[in-house]
Amino acid sequence: MSSEARYQPQEIEPRWQAAWDAEGCFTARMDPARPKYYVLEMFPYPSGRIHIGHVRNYTMGDVVARYKKAQGFSVLHPMGWDAFGMPAENAAMAEGGHPGTWTYNNIKVMKGQMKPLGLSIDWSREFATCDPEYYGQQQALFLDMMQAGLVYRKNAVVNWDPVDMTVLANEQVIDGKGWRSGAEVERRELTQWFFKISDYSGELLDAIDGLKDWPEKVRLMQANWIGKSRGLQFSFQRTDGQGAVEVYTTRPDTLMGASFVGISPDHPLARELAATNPALQAFREECAKGGTTAEELETAEKKGFDTGLTVKHPFDSTWELPVWVANFILMDYGTGAIFGCPGHDQRDHDFARKYGLPIIDTFLPTGQDWDIQAAPYVPMKSETVRWTRGFGWPEDATADAAIAAAIAECESRGLGEGVTKFRLRDWGLSRQRYWGCPIPVVHCDTCGVVPEKKENLPVRLPEDVSFDKPGNPLDRHPTWRDCPCPSCGKPARRETDTMDTFVDSSWYFARFTAPHAATPTNLAEADYWMNVDQYIGGIEHAILHLLYSRFFARAMHRTGHLPARSIEPFNALFTQGMVTHAIYQTRDDKGRAVYHFPEEVELRDGSGFLKDGTEVEIIPSAKMSKSKRNVVDPVAIIDQFGADTARWFVMSDSPPERDVEWTAAGAEATHKHLARVWSLIDRIVALPADQTGEGDEDLARAMHRAIADVTATIEGFAFNKAIAKLYEFTNTLSRSKASAKAQKQAGRVLAQLMAPMTPHLAEDLWHRLGGDGLVTLAPWPKADPAMLVEDTVTLAVQFNGKRRTEITVAKDASKEEVEKAALADEAVIRGLAGATPRKVIVVPGRIVNVVV
RNA sequence: GCCCGAGUGGCGGAACGGUAGACGCAGGGGAUUCAAAAUCCUCCGCCCUGACGGGUGUGCGAGUUCGAAUCUCGCCUCGGGCACCA
Numbered sequence: 001m002s003s004e005a006r007y008q009p010q011e012i013e014p015r016w017q018a019a020w021d022a023e024g025c026f027t028a029r030m031d032p033a034r035p036k037y038y039v040l041e042m043f044p045y046p047s048g049r050i051h052i053g054h055v056r057n058y059t060m061g062d063v064v065a066r067y068k069k070a071q072g073f074s075v076l077h078p079m080g081w082d083a084f085g086m087p088a089e090n091a092a093m094a095e096g097g098h099p100g101t102w103t104y105n106n107i108k109v110m111k112g113q114m115k116p117l118g119l120s121i122d123w124s125r126e127f128a129t130c131d132p133e134y135y136g137q138q139q140a141l142f143l144d145m146m147q148a149g150l151v152y153r154k155n156a157v158v159n160w161d162p163v164d165m166t167v168l169a170n171e172q173v174i175d176g177k178g179w180r181s182g183a184e185v186e187r188r189e190l191t192q193w194f195f196k197i198s199d200y201s202g203e204l205l206d207a208i209d210g211l212k213d214w215p216e217k218v219r220l221m222q223a224n225w226i227g228k229s230r231g232l233q234f235s236f237q238r239t240d241g242q243g244a245v246e247v248y249t250t251r252p253d254t255l256m257g258a259s260f261v262g263i264s265p266d267h268p269l270a271r272e273l274a275a276t277n278p279a280l281q282a283f284r285e286e287c288a289k290g291g292t293t294a295e296e297l298e299t300a301e302k303k304g305f306d307t308g309l310t311v312k313h314p315f316d317s318t319w320e321l322p323v324w325v326a327n328f329i330l331m332d333y334g335t336g337a338i339f340g341c342p343g344h345d346q347r348d349h350d351f352a353r354k355y356g357l358p359i360i361d362t363f364l365p366t367g368q369d370w371d372i373q374a375a376p377y378v379p380m381k382s383e384t385v386r387w388t389r390g391f392g393w394p395e396d397a398t399a400d401a402a403i404a405a406a407i408a409e410c411e412s413r414g415l416g417e418g419v420t421k422f423r424l425r426d427w428g429l430s431r432q433r434y435w436g437c438p439i440p441v442v443h444c445d446t447c448g449v450v451p452e453k454k455e456n457l458p459v460r461l462p463e464d465v466s467f468d469k470p471g472n473p474l475d476r477h478p479t480w481r482d483c484p485c486p487s488c489g490k491p492a493r494r495e496t497d498t499m500d501t502f503v504d505s506s507w508y509f510a511r512f513t514a515p516h517a518a519t520p521t522n523l524a525e526a527d528y529w530m531n532v533d534q535y536i537g538g539i540e541h542a543i544l545h546l547l548y549s550r551f552f553a554r555a556m557h558r559t560g561h562l563p564a565r566s567i568e569p570f571n572a573l574f575t576q577g578m579v580t581h582a583i584y585q586t587r588d589d590k591g592r593a594v595y596h597f598p599e600e601v602e603l604r605d606g607s608g609f610l611k612d613g614t615e616v617e618i619i620p621s622a623k624m625s626k627s628k629r630n631v632v633d634p635v636a637i638i639d640q641f642g643a644d645t646a647r648w649f650v651m652s653d654s655p656p657e658r659d660v661e662w663t664a665a666g667a668e669a670t671h672k673h674l675a676r677v678w679s680l681i682d683r684i685v686a687l688p689a690d691q692t693g694e695g696d697e698d699l700a701r702a703m704h705r706a707i708a709d710v711t712a713t714i715e716g717f718a719f720n721k722a723i724a725k726l727y728e729f730t731n732t733l734s735r736s737k738a739s740a741k742a743q744k745q746a747g748r749v750l751a752q753l754m755a756p757m758t759p760h761l762a763e764d765l766w767h768r769l770g771g772d773g774l775v776t777l778a779p780w781p782k783a784d785p786a787m788l789v790e791d792t793v794t795l796a797v798q799f800n801g802k803r804r805t806e807i808t809v810a811k812d813a814s815k816e817e818v819e820k821a822a823l824a825d826e827a828v829i830r831g832l833a834g835a836t837p838r839k840v841i842v843v844p845g846r847i848v849n850v851v852v
Numbered sequence: 853g854c855c856c857g858a859g860u861g862g863c864g865g866a867a868c869g870g871u872a873g874a875c876g877c878a879g880g881g882g883a884u885u886c887a888a889a890a891u892c893c894u895c896c897g898c899c900c901u902g903a904c905g906g907g908u909g910u911g912c913g914a915g916u917u918c919g920a921a922u923c924u925c926g927c928c929u930c931g932g933g934c935a936c937c938a
Contacts, residue, residue, distance in 0.1 A: 045938050085938065158936075169936040217856055221933075224855050294934050298853040328853095347853085424935090431936065501938070540932060542856075547935095577858095578932075627937070653864040653876065659857095659931060666864080666877050672890090673876085679891095720865070724875035731875095796871035801919035803871050841918050847870040851918050 007678035009642025013760040017118055025069075025776050026120045028076040030528050037073035038529050039065045040509055042537030042545070043080045046106040046128070047087060047626040050113045052662055053538075053579035055634045056650040060576060060719065061536050062119045063651065063756040067714050069120070070755070070780035076529050078512040079114075079121045081107050083128040084135075084436045085501045086169060087626065092467040099435040100463070103130055113635055117643045118759055120776070125515045129504035134511065135437040136458025137520040138503065142440060143451050144559035150196045153449070156428050157266075159291050160188035164470035167432040171627075173291040174593075180470070187288045192430035193439055193497060197551045201226055201422035204550055213572035215657075218542045225543050227423025232407050233335070234416025236261055236311035239320055245269065245311055248334035248421060252410060253402035254341040256389035257362040259352055261311055261323045262304070262338050266331040269323075273307055280305055280325065287327045302351050303327045314415045315391070326351065332425055342376060349376040362389040366396065427548065429500040434465060434473045436498030444485035444492035453486045459494065472496055505545055506552035509535075509569055510562055521561045530566040539575040539657075540623065546573070574717055577659035581630040583619040584608050595629040624662075632662050641671040644758035648674065651719040651757050673727070674761055677750070680734050681765045684747045687740035696742040702732045703746045704787035710753045711783065719757070726753060744769055749781050797822050798849040804831055807848070815842045822848045 020026065030036075041061035044054055058079075065077040081103075088099035095102075107128060127134050145151050159168040163181035167190070172179040197204075205226045208219045232252035235244035245261055263270055265287040274281040283305040290296055304324040313319035321339070328347060329338055342352035342359040352359050361372040363385040370377050379385060381399040390397070393405035407418035430439070438459045440452040452459055462480040465473035474480060474496040485492035507520070513529040514522035537545075553569040556562040562569075584596040601608045601616055608616040624631045637646045649670040654660040706729035713722035733746050748769045755762035755775045766775035794808045795818065805827035809818055819840050822828055828850065839851040 042938095047938090082938070087937085167936075170934095171937045173936095221856050225934085227855095292936080295853075298934090300853095428935075433936090500936070502935095505938085538932090538938095539857080540938085543933060544935065545938085580931075623932075625937080655865075658865090660864080663864085669877060676891090721875085724866075727875055794871085798870080798919070801870090801917090806871065839918065841870095843870065846868095847919080849870080849918050 005679075005682055007675040007761075009644055009674075009760065012764050013116065013118060013643055016760045016763040017115075019763070019774065020118075020120075020776060023774060023777070025774065026075075026077065026122050027124060028078070028122045028529075029074060030525070031074040034072060034074040036076065036529060037065075037068040037534075038076040038513075038532045039068065039534045040078065040512070040532045040536070042535075042541060043082050043505070043508060044110065045082045045085060045087070046103055046110055048106045048109065049631070049633055049635070050110050051579070051624050051631040052634045052650065053624050054114075055117065055646055056579055056656075056660075057536065057538070057576055058114070058117065058119055059647045059650055059757075060574070060656055060717075061534075062117075062121075062647075062759075063714065063719060064534055064536070065120045066756040066759060066776065067780065069776070070752070070778065072779065075120075076512070077119075077121055078125040078515075079119075079123065080126055080508060080512065080515075081128040081130075082501065082505050082508075083107065083130040084498075084504055086171075086433065086435070088435045089433060089467060096467075098463065098465070099467075100130065100461075103128070103435075113638075116638055117647065120759075125512055127511070127515050129437075129501075129508065130435070132458045132460050133516065134508075135504070137511070137517075138437050138499070138507070139440040139452070139457045139459060140454055141507065141520045141556065141559070141561065142499070142503075143454060143457075144561070145195070145555050146441075146451055148555070148559055150199065150555055150558075152194055152196065153191055154194060154426075155189045156192045156194075157187045157292050158190055158192075158432075160186045161470075162186060166470040166472075168291075170291060170293050173293075176290045176296070184289060185291050187290070187292055190430075190432075192428050195427040195429055195551070195555075197427045197548070198422065198424055200551055200554055201424045202228070203554070204424075204547065205422075207550070207568060210568060211570075211573070214570075215573065215575055218539075218546065218573060218575060221542045222547055225424065225547065228420060229423070230403070230407070230418060230420055231334075232410055232416050233419045234314060234410060236314065236321065236339070237317075239310045239312055245323065245337050246335045247337045247339055248419070249339060251341065251344070251399075251403065252406035252416075253390070253399055254344050254362045255313075255315070255339070255406065255410075256391065257341040257343045257360045258313060258321060258339040259342050259348070259357045259360060260340045261321050262326040262329050262340050262351075263323065264329040264331040264336040265325055265327060267325070267329075267336045269337075270307075270325045273309070277307075280307065283325060287325075297330065298328065300327060302347065302354065304351060304355055306355070314410075322357070324351075324355070333423065334421060343372050344376055344378055346376055346378065360389070363387045363399075363402075427500075427502075427551070429503055430497040431500055432472045432475075432496075433498055434461065434467075436501060437504065438474075439495045439497050439499060441495045442483055442485055442492045443495065444488060444490065446490060447485055447487040447492075450485055450487045450492070456486070474498070502544060502548050503552075506548045507556060509549070510553070510556060510566070519561070520556070523561075523563070526561075526566065527563050530562065530569065532570045534572050534574065535570040536574045536576060538578055540578065542575060546570070574656070576656045577654070578623045579632075579662050580622055580659050581624055581632060581662045583622050583628050583630045584616040585619065586610070586614060586616050595627070597629045598632060632664075637664065637667050641667060642674075642760070644674055644761045645671040648723065648758050652723040653720055655720050656717055673730075674758060676734075677730055677754075678761065678765070680730070681747050681751075681768060684740075684743045685768050687743060689740055691740040693737045693739040693742070695736055696738045699733070699736045699738040699742050699746055701787050702729060703749050704783045705729075706753060707749060707781050708783035708788055711780070714756065723757065726750070726757075729753070751775055752778060752781050793845055795822075795846065795848055797825060797828055798847065799831055800851060801849060804828065804850075811845070813844070815844060818842045818844065818848060822850070 039061055041057050065075050069075045083103050088103045091102045092099045159173050161168050161178035161181055163183035173185050178185055208223055229250050231248055231250040233248045235246050237244045265284045274284050304326040307323045309323040310320040340348040342348040343361040359373055364370050366386045384398050387395050392409040393402050410416045440459045442450045444450050481493045483494050509532050510521050514525040554567045557567050584601045585593045588594050608618050649667050709725040710722045748771050751762045751765035762775050792808050793811050794806050796803050797805050807821050807825050809821050819842050837850045837852050841849040
């Protein structure tokens with residue numbers, strides 16, 4: 001073998017990438033003659049280096065993009081950067097410098113790492129969300145949304161670090177303490193900006209039904225998140241005659257089991273009473289300790305404070321219930337007040353036991369005893385139970401029926417009304433941070449809150465800022481805040497809150513259709529390219545990012561920036577699994593976690609050690625995240641074996657929707673396989689054109705089978721199975737003794753089928769086999785259905801469901817013929833030992849089951 | 853705590869309710885080689901058996917079915933999300 005007759009990806013890959021660039025293969029063009037296809041992978045945060053999860057994600061999208069291109073679509077496959085966010089500020093704090101410098105440098109490095117992968121991306125559309133051109137249009141969008149009544153201000157709680165005097169993200173609160181100061185975090189109220197996503201609660205929920213090509217699990221998660229509930233809203237009159245407590249309950253059927261009324265520590269009544277009750281005020285302050293996450297609130301120990309106030313049961317004015325302030329009641333949901341029914345709710349039961357409140361059943365299991373004092377009885381609402389304290393429905397009824405009856409009964413008595421509520425809260429977009437899109441409004445002493453004029457956009461972030469102190473540099477900047485009021489022209493102050501980075505990612509997909517338009521979108525371009533035909537991203541975005549984007553698409557339609565059909569912007573969604581890796585951590589002298597990169601850790605017998613011998617704690621299998629440092633850099637694999645090996649390797653084996661624990665074992669074997677394919681084609685190319693052989697028909701059948709299987713598996717996002725089919729076809733071809741003509745044709749088809757996964761190698765094979773032009777631009781092969789038909793079929797024969805033997809019959813054999821053939825089989829006769837089967841089940845083309 | 857997933861050989865995984873383990877990795881044996889690498893052939897869930905063959909087996913426990921990895925119920929373990937990580 002001569003020295004050049006080897007697979008050399010380092011030589012092949014840059015050459016074909018240059019050829020694609022020269023042809024402009026990946027530039028998206030509006031083409032009325034072709035159907036369009038918009039494939040989008042969730043854009044990355046520029047953390048510094050790409051990790052193997054990025055390679056997996058973008059290769060998936062690239063397989064789809066290249067496949068659709070071969071199918072004749074005009075493809076849009078763009079890439080950009082989700083570039084605002086905390087890590088850049090953290091880097092500026094840790095290492096000095098400006099967040100922008102850090103961010104743009106990371107983008108440069110990561111783009112440099114992505115380019116060698118040979119992704120079919122239209123880089124001419126690239127942008128970063130921190131580009132003033134992008135965030136200026138985002139500000140314009142914000143002003144339009146403000147005009148449309150979709151933006152407002154209200155108070156909301158934040159994590160407050162009392163030592164650093166700054167707002168903390170949930171991620172920065174560790175075990176209830178500030179990550180830098182170590183101080184105990186408090187919940188504190190601030191006036192903040194909100195998007196009125198709740199205007200669309202019902203619509204966002206109902207429209208989920210139309211998202212046919214979204215994973216069922218994502219649709220379920222979104223539906224649960226929006227959380228539509230039907231319940232009863234009514235009042236408990238105070239016995240002191242000083243008004244009432246309004247409550248909302250989804251279980252009005254348990255009203256006769258009410259034991260107490262609970263209100264949130266932030267409820268107006270709690271605030272009012274605390275003004276004259278220091279002990280209650282102390283309790284409220286106690287409740288305000290800790291972070292703001294639902295997880296923290298719900299797992300905290302249940303605590304209550306008896307206000308001494310009592311209210312009357314709506315059905316019986318002599319029945320008095322105590323009013324307690326309880327830390328597990330959220331002001332954000334319902335009315336911030338509930339009634340407790342300890343008989344049928346675990347949380348209320350715990351609370352009642354702790355504070356000696358009565359526990360009363362309203363229903364019990366049918367035909368069974370239950371000690372309601374020992375445990376609450378909480379069956380499924382669809383289960384029929386025996387009502388002991390119902391009102392207005394049969395003794396045996398489901399809770400579902402009882403709830404409807406209870407609402408009707410209370411309405412007819414004029415005691416309350418049935419209402420529909422949603423769990424979904426308005427979207428708080430204010431961030432007290434520098435590295436985000438400035439909210440384009442001005443505070444004027446005369447005019448109040450005034451939107452900035454559009455011609456003054458973008459409101460740019462100032463460059464001269466320092467991060468040596470905690471808190472928002474915009475707040476302490478000497479001049480940036482000063483500006484004239486857009487309305488009256490008098491001196492005024494800019495808003496210093498910036499936008500949540502989720503805003504940036506809620507419309508980037510629309511901006512890609514016209515990335516440099518002077519308005520947020522260009523309607524002609526949006527009309528042609530929208531919607532995203534295939535969106536691909538991590539399951540971790542199942543709720544927030546996708547829900548916010550659905551809301552934004554509606555808001556953009558309402559403000560004239562998207563066509564009506566784009567209010568659901570993603571036609572199909574694929575959520576790929578995460579690439580996970582162990583986290584290696586040690587503790588610093590304050591007991592805080594310090595994370596270490598995998599390459600810093602040496603593993604011995606399941607334990608890990610740093611270079612200096614320190615043992616590290618190993619946390620198995622977590623999502624790869626820069627902040628946890630459990631990331632694996634794919635560059636070494638690309639350098640050593642080439643991009644095609646990396647691409648094939650991440651697509652093979654694991655189904656794309658499943659999480660994978662990263663291991664590099666096998667990358668070399670993948671490379672060997674590609675080298676084998678290269679050599680195989682090298683051998684086929686060398687065959688004399690007129691060489692005859694045998695098995696042309698078999699090879700042609702295998703080829704059509706491969707076309708059909710690879711096409712179907714790519715369509716179904718089963719890339720691992722597509723690769724398994726390619727292995728099979730490659731093995732068949734390498735053993736074939738068919739004619740040169742047949743082998744060359746099979747080789748060209750192999751190159752085409754491999755092209756979405758290993759595009760550089762495929763170009764090379766295609767070229768050497770005399771393929772026409774670039775394989776990237778060649779039309780996808782079609783399987784001939786006639787070549788897929790088999791004459792005979794092998795059926796398993798079971799005895800009582802256990803496989804005994806198998807028989808081969810004609811494909812179109814009747815049930816009777818199959819049964820006859822089965823009963824004539826030697827192994828079946830032996831198994832029956834003269835007995836007559838009780839029954840023979842024949843499923844044509846599938847199975848024979850002999851029941852004895 | 854609440855919502856959503858996942859669990860199959862030594863490993864990654866395959867299997868419209870119908871032959872469990874396709875395909876690949878790792879490993880064993882063999883060919884080639886002075887030797888090695890590379891390459892090729894071959895075996896490969898576990899237990900019993902010389903072989904034929906048999907038993908057993910898809911996290912655990914029940915159930916539905918002629919037949920369950922697949923459907924139902926109850927658990928266990930792991931992962932994701934929980935509104936200021938992106």
